[in-house]
Amino acid sequence: MEPRRTAVLISGTGTNLQALIDATAGGDHPARIVLVISNREGAGGLERAARAGIPTRVIPSARFETRGAFDTALDTALREAEVDLVCLAGFMRVLGQDFVARWRDRMLNIHPSLLPAFRGLETHARVLEAGLPVTGCTVHFVRPEIDEGPVLVQGVVPVFPEDDVETLNARVLEVEHRCYPRALEMVAAGRISVIDERAVLAGERPFERLVLHPSLQEATR
Numbered sequence: 589m590e591p592r593r594t595a596v597l598i599s600g601t602g603t604n605l606q607a608l609i610d611a612t613a614g615g616d617h618p619a620r621i622v623l624v625i626s627n628r629e630g631a632g633g634l635e636r637a638a639r640a641g642i643p644t645r646v647i648p649s650a651r652f653e654t655r656g657a658f659d660t661a662l663d664t665a666l667r668e669a670e671v672d673l674v675c676l677a678g679f680m681r682v683l684g685q686d687f688v689a690r691w692r693d694r695m696l697n698i699h700p701s702l703l704p705a706f707r708g709l710e711t712h713a714r715v716l717e718a719g720l721p722v723t724g725c726t727v728h729f730v731r732p733e734i735d736e737g738p739v740l741v742q743g744v745v746p747v748f749p750e751d752d753v754e755t756l757n758a759r760v761l762e763v764e765h766r767c768y769p770r771a772l773e774m775v776a777a778g779r780i781s782v783i784d785e786r787a788v789l790a791g792e793r794p795f796e797r798l799v800l801h802p803s804l805q806e807a808t809r
């Protein structure tokens with residue numbers, strides 16, 4: 589099967605983009621990144637894409653008068669590049685209902701918490717405030733409601749008493765970088781069906797949709 593043509597949408601540093609670039613660069617991943625779009629000029633991820641020889645576009649959301657006009661420009665760029673799948677990777681712009689409907693079950697997002705807990709922003713600060721022993725990340729299909737949709741893969745990390753937002757963010761990012769390529773692989777390979785708004789993985793093996801931070805693997809051994 590031809591690799592699925594994939595676009596990655598970013599707003600910032602793009603470490604998840606980098607993980608996706610690295611995972612799909614070899615010949616054996618069922619997705620290929622054909623376009624990176626940023627809604628912010630100067631986003632660090634644009635450099636990463638350029639270094640990997642991937643075409644980039646900047647569609648500055650701040651310059652559009654309405655959400656609809658921005659979404660249309662985005663959709664046009666995706667269609668021009670004959671994109672099959674879209675990965676939101678630190679894309680900090682809410683997409684409208686029509687756009688989300690058009691890309692239903694073909695658009696993935698990564699969120700830095702174990703959804704459905706801690707939707708929205710400042711997830712790590714809220715986890716620390718709640719005094720929880722674990723947190724993590726979630727890759728899911730996008731729905732119009734923010735941070736909702738069938739869950740594909742989750743990564744789990746411990747929270748240590750001495751953690752602050754920065755240390756926790758770094759630990760969660762480590763598992764994000766393993767979860768996102770894995771989720772994209774499942775979707776691109778056509779192994780995921782959505783049944784009753786749950787993602788079902790064909791031939792699922794134990795723990796295939798779960799990634800543990802290395803410190804947890806050691807602690808639970």
Ligand code: GAR
Pocket residue numbers: 600601602603604605677678679680698699700708725761764
């Ligand atoms: C990641 O932690 C991602 O989960 C988060 O932004 C960061 C982007 O980092 N996404 C959201 O908060 C979406 N609501 P990156 O640019 O280094 O990939």
